[in-house]
Amino acid sequence: xxxxxxxxxDNYDPSTNEYDVIFVGGGAGxxxxxxxxxxxxxxxxxxxxxxxxxxxxPKNACVIHHYLFDIAVELDLARILxxxxxxxxxxxGKGKVEIxxxxxxxxxxxxxAYDVMYYQSKSQLNLEFILNREAEIVDKNTVIVDGKTFKxxxxxxxxxxxxxxxxxxxxxxxxxxSYANFLExxxxxxxxxxxxxxxxxxxxxxxxxxxxCNTTMIDMNPFLTAFNLDDxxxxxxxxxxxxxxxxxxxxxxxxxxxxNGHVESVTVERKDGSKETIKADMVFVGTGCIPNSEIxxxxxxxxxxxxxxxxxxxxxxxxxxxxxxxxxxGGPMEMWKARKAGMVASKNILGMEADLDITxxxxxxxxxxxxxxxxxxxxxxxxxxxKVFVIRMPIKDYPGHCxxxxxxxxxxxxxxxxxxNGMQKAIYDGETRMLLGAQHVGYGAKDSFQYLDHLIRKGxxxxxxxxxxxxxxxxxxxxxLSRLRAGMKSLVDLT
Ligand code: KPC
Numbered sequence: 001x002x003x004x005x006x007x008x009x010d011n012y013d014p015s016t017n018e019y020d021v022i023f024v025g026g027g028a029g030x031x032x033x034x035x036x037x038x039x040x041x042x043x044x045x046x047x048x049x050x051x052x053x054x055x056x057x058p059k060n061a062c063v064i065h066h067y068l069f070d071i072a073v074e075l076d077l078a079r080i081l082x083x084x085x086x087x088x089x090x091x092x093g094k095g096k097v098e099i100x101x102x103x104x105x106x107x108x109x110x111x112x113a114y115d116v117m118y119y120q121s122k123s124q125l126n127l128e129f130i131l132n133r134e135a136e137i138v139d140k141n142t143v144i145v146d147g148k149t150f151k152x153x154x155x156x157x158x159x160x161x162x163x164x165x166x167x168x169x170x171x172x173x174x175x176x177x178s179y180a181n182f183l184e185x186x187x188x189x190x191x192x193x194x195x196x197x198x199x200x201x202x203x204x205x206x207x208x209x210x211x212x213c214n215t216t217m218i219d220m221n222p223f224l225t226a227f228n229l230d231d232x233x234x235x236x237x238x239x240x241x242x243x244x245x246x247x248x249x250x251x252x253x254x255x256x257x258x259x260n261g262h263v264e265s266v267t268v269e270r271k272d273g274s275k276e277t278i279k280a281d282m283v284f285v286g287t288g289c290i291p292n293s294e295i296x297x298x299x300x301x302x303x304x305x306x307x308x309x310x311x312x313x314x315x316x317x318x319x320x321x322x323x324x325x326x327x328x329x330g331g332p333m334e335m336w337k338a339r340k341a342g343m344v345a346s347k348n349i350l351g352m353e354a355d356l357d358i359t360x361x362x363x364x365x366x367x368x369x370x371x372x373x374x375x376x377x378x379x380x381x382x383x384x385x386x387k388v389f390v391i392r393m394p395i396k397d398y399p400g401h402c403x404x405x406x407x408x409x410x411x412x413x414x415x416x417x418x419x420x421n422g423m424q425k426a427i428y429d430g431e432t433r434m435l436l437g438a439q440h441v442g443y444g445a446k447d448s449f450q451y452l453d454h455l456i457r458k459g460x461x462x463x464x465x466x467x468x469x470x471x472x473x474x475x476x477x478x479x480x481l482s483r484l485r486a487g488m489k490s491l492v493d494l495t
Pocket of ligand 1: 029031054
């Protein structure tokens with residue numbers, strides 16, 4: 001290891017009289033903003049209160065989320081094929097697999113990720129930074145760290161967000177977790193209630209179920225309301241969770257968490273007022289995040305109703321010279337937004353006008369499937385446009401079991417358990433022939449959705465997609481399915 005992240009770590013030139021910009025927060029926004037600023041020739045300093053760069057992504061958010069997803073996918077296949085083919089029999093009953101050793105492995109890997117962040121930031125990107133100490137913001141041009149004063153022309157706040165825990169009785173009992181303290185888990189839960197069918201709640205619930213916990217997931221709204229997916233895709237996702245024996249309760253609110261010291265049960269209330277108490281030794285809360293704007297409030301910047309720092313598309317706050325980026329500016333609390341916001345703030349500070357557009361973006365969600373989407377749903381397209389053309393797999397009215405879609409990771413399911421091998425569709429404007437949107441449930445498509453987002457913005461047509469060079473078999477079947485219809489002047493659905 002290159003450094004000890006429990007110790008203060010500095011990498012700055014103490015002779016600097018004044019910086020062009022100080023970034024408060026060395027998470028994704030601060031690190032990418034700083035890097036862009038430096039690359040454009042500006043002088044930056046990044047101050048991070050944690051002992052590492054990269055923020056919550058490597059600490060307790062994106063990376064652990066994907067780590068648990070990967071394990072859930074492996075275990076999902078092992079459960080589907082338990083004691084069949086060449087799969088061994090899982091431990092008794094539902095086959096509880098221990099979580100704590102997984103966390104131990106994760107923490108070892110995390111140290112190395114921190115180390116890479118440090119090495120890259122210092123040795124490759126030549127960033128100036130201070131780690132493991134709080135920044136005391138005096139005014140927009142003055143920041144104090146450990147009694148030392150740093151002067152700056154501009155300030156960028158990237159102080160992130162924290163887990164929002166519902167204010168219900170029992171919220172402070174031991175056994176109540178969110179992403180933020182999950183890595184402190186030191187026992188093996190058996191009965192887990194996940195609160196919030198969110199981007200965090202869904203994968204964590206799927207993970208708990210896959211390791212063999214009796215898992216209940218509740219949400220006060222109908223499931224997946226917040227996600228821009230067609231109903232048939234939502235049904236496929238939820239049916240997949242039910243098939244795997246999860247207890248799913250939508251339109252159900254958390255009333256209280258009960259126990260004496262430790263969680264023993266959870267009381268929930270349905271929309272019709274009926275209540276139910278569910279046995280639980282763990283509650284996992286996935287009900288969103290609150291921006292950490294408190295650090296900026298004394299500066300007089302406008303704070304919104306969700307505790308976020310209000311910014312314009314240039315990442316400017318209401319106070320000239322103060323910018324804010326990432327989660328602290330509110331939703332969407334996404335990696336692309338944090339990093340791009342850092343870049344946009346840096347450009348604007350250096351006089352190159354740039355805007356952050358958050359109106360549309362590709363998105364994803366995990367259960368034991370990877371779910372990705374971009375652009376318009378079929379429903380939205382049909383409401384807005386005269387002629388809509390859709391391609392879809394599996395084939396809706398196929399009389400037998402449809403083994404397609406099939407590609408890496410679903411080959412076995414396609415052949416042994418057709419129906420579990422995913423669902424996908426793409427939506428075109430039948431008039432202009434332009435791609436409007438796409439949705440995918442399966443594996444391995446997430447990467448391509450980043451590029452699909454870009455291609456949709458560029459106005460890619462079915463004819464151009466039909467002319468692409470596919471790598472067959474492929475997780476998204478969009479190229480070949482589009483080509484099957486692209487010869488038609490007037491497109492006819494292939495669903
Ligand atoms: C994958 C990994 O460990 C890095 S987490 C990314 C943090 S940053 O690059 O600052 O957005």
